[in-house]
Amino acid sequence: MMTRYGIEVSDVMFSKRLGGLVNQFYKILPIKENGEPTLQKYMESLQREMVGLYELMTALDDDPQYLSLLSILQYMIDHDCDVATVKTEVFKSISILKRLQKRFEPGRRC
Numbered sequence: 001m002m003t004r005y006g007i008e009v010s011d012v013m014f015s016k017r018l019g020g021l022v023n024q025f026y027k028i029l030p031i032k033e034n035g036e037p038t039l040q041k042y043m044e045s046l047q048r049e050m051v052g053l054y055e056l057m058t059a060l061d062d063d064p065q066y067l068s069l070l071s072i073l074q075y076m077i078d079h080d081c082d083v084a085t086v087k088t089e090v091f092k093s094i095s096i097l098k099r100l101q102k103r104f105e106p107g108r109r110c
Contacts (some may be wrong), residue, residue: 001059001104003058004056004057004058010106011104011106012106015101015104015105015106018097018101018104019101021046021050022094022098024046024049025046025093025094025097026094028042028043028046029083029087029090032081032083032086033083044077047074050069050070050073051070054066059104063100065096065099065100066100068096069093069096069097072093
């Protein structure tokens with residue numbers, strides 16, 4: 001898998017990065033449930049990381065599922081959602097990420 005700069009990234013590393021995003025999305029839920037004031041900054045930081053990954057990895061070019069993740073995150077950043085909505089959107093995001101991870105798992109390209 002290539003970056004925009006022609007640097008090869010192993011399929012294993014890329015798959016692990018997507019798995020890391022699963023954990024980062026999941027972390028949104030307990031932060032929201034606990035009413036922590038850091039939620040907004042956490043989601044904005046996650047969004048910057050995801051945009052950076054999108055800009056770095058050519059495999060994500062024009063990927064509608066990845067765009068869905070960014071859109072869900074943007075909505076949660078812009079709107080003060082209740083816990084039930086956050087829970088729904090977090091688990092939807094995790095499902096999308098797992099599908100992406102499966103699509104990009106080592107030795108498999110669909």
